[in-house]
Amino acid sequence: MPVSTEQTAVDAAGFAGRDVTVRSSAVLDLNVVKVRLMSNQEDFAGFSYFSAFADPATEADFEIVCVDLDRDPYDTEPLAAASDRTFRAKRFRTGFYLVHFFGAPAYLITRGRRFHVFGHRLEKTVWPYFVKYILTMHAVDHGMLHLKSAGFAHDDGSATLLVGRQGGGKTVFLAQACLAGADFLANTHVLVDDGVAHGVHTAMRIRADACFGDLIKAHDLTPHIESGDHVVSPHDLFEGRTTPRAPVRNIVLADFDPSRPRGLEETTPQAMTAFLTQFSSALTMYGLKDDLYDHCGKDLETYTRAHEAMARRLSRLVHGARLFRANVDMLDARTRDDTLARLAGR
Structure with a gap:
């Protein structure tokens, strides 16, 4: 470091x-x-x-x-x-x-x-x-859109963004995609500029579970003294398979629930927009509305224009991508491979 x-x-x-x-x-x-x-x-x-x-x-x-x-x-x-x-x-x-x-x-x-x-x-x-x-x-x-999102890039250079609620399986989905050969784009923060996702590479906190247990042993990671999580660079975890940016091909709502029917199903722009607005928009997710108002000089018109611009960027992103809801077990090799093949367009 x-x-x-x-x-x-x-x-x-x-x-x-x-x-x-x-x-x-x-x-x-x-x-x-x-x-x-x-x-x-x-x-x-x-x-x-x-x-x-x-x-x-x-x-x-x-x-x-x-x-x-x-x-x-x-x-x-x-x-x-x-x-x-x-x-x-x-x-x-x-x-x-x-x-x-x-x-x-x-x-x-x-x-x-x-x-x-x-x-x-x-x-x-x-x-x-x-x-x-x-x-x-x-x-x-700078005319960009900040999303709470993970993401990876396929062989053709296009990106899949992963969104979802806490516990929905985004990190497992991301890790299994990258371990299967995809390039790591982001684990938490993505800035989208005219359909291109710019990923923020930060340390990943992972736990000794079915997804990460073997990786933790392989990299001999030491747990954090307070949280018990293990901290690792995605560059190290995925052996250098990382990318800084990629055009968005898919947006996937990771929503793993073993009690519901499994599958990767398409969803509508209306549904994805509603979800992203509440669960992925940084302004909403992180409670930054007051910060933006101060950033706009407490000027209502400037604040309104900023909100309208974010809504337009979100709409363009959603309408320019393929949209899916995924209730899939990415730890099952066949399910993982079939899911990634469909997202890659194969």
């Missing part, structure tokens, strides 16, 4: 009383976005979420400065006074970061495209909030 431990400083005296001492940093490669993540801790746990890094000299689109108050105490009174006057900053100060992610109260101070956050255990803010916020606002500003 290319994390620099060269000690530097970030100018914060104007709002924190003194500069921030940076003891670890790296440029996260989120495909269409580069983010410089910095911490005043030598061994910052926030880096473990990521598997793709850019050269440290790369100019980043955004910067995140995480300041652990146990490592370097700061007077919280000026931090509170300088905190953003946004909905999210107010939530941070109560210890709630995003949806069900919470921890100690934190102070969010934004200066341009640099986010400073002061608090404790700030790795809890990096993946849960900052990554989702940055990808969503970048998508809004």
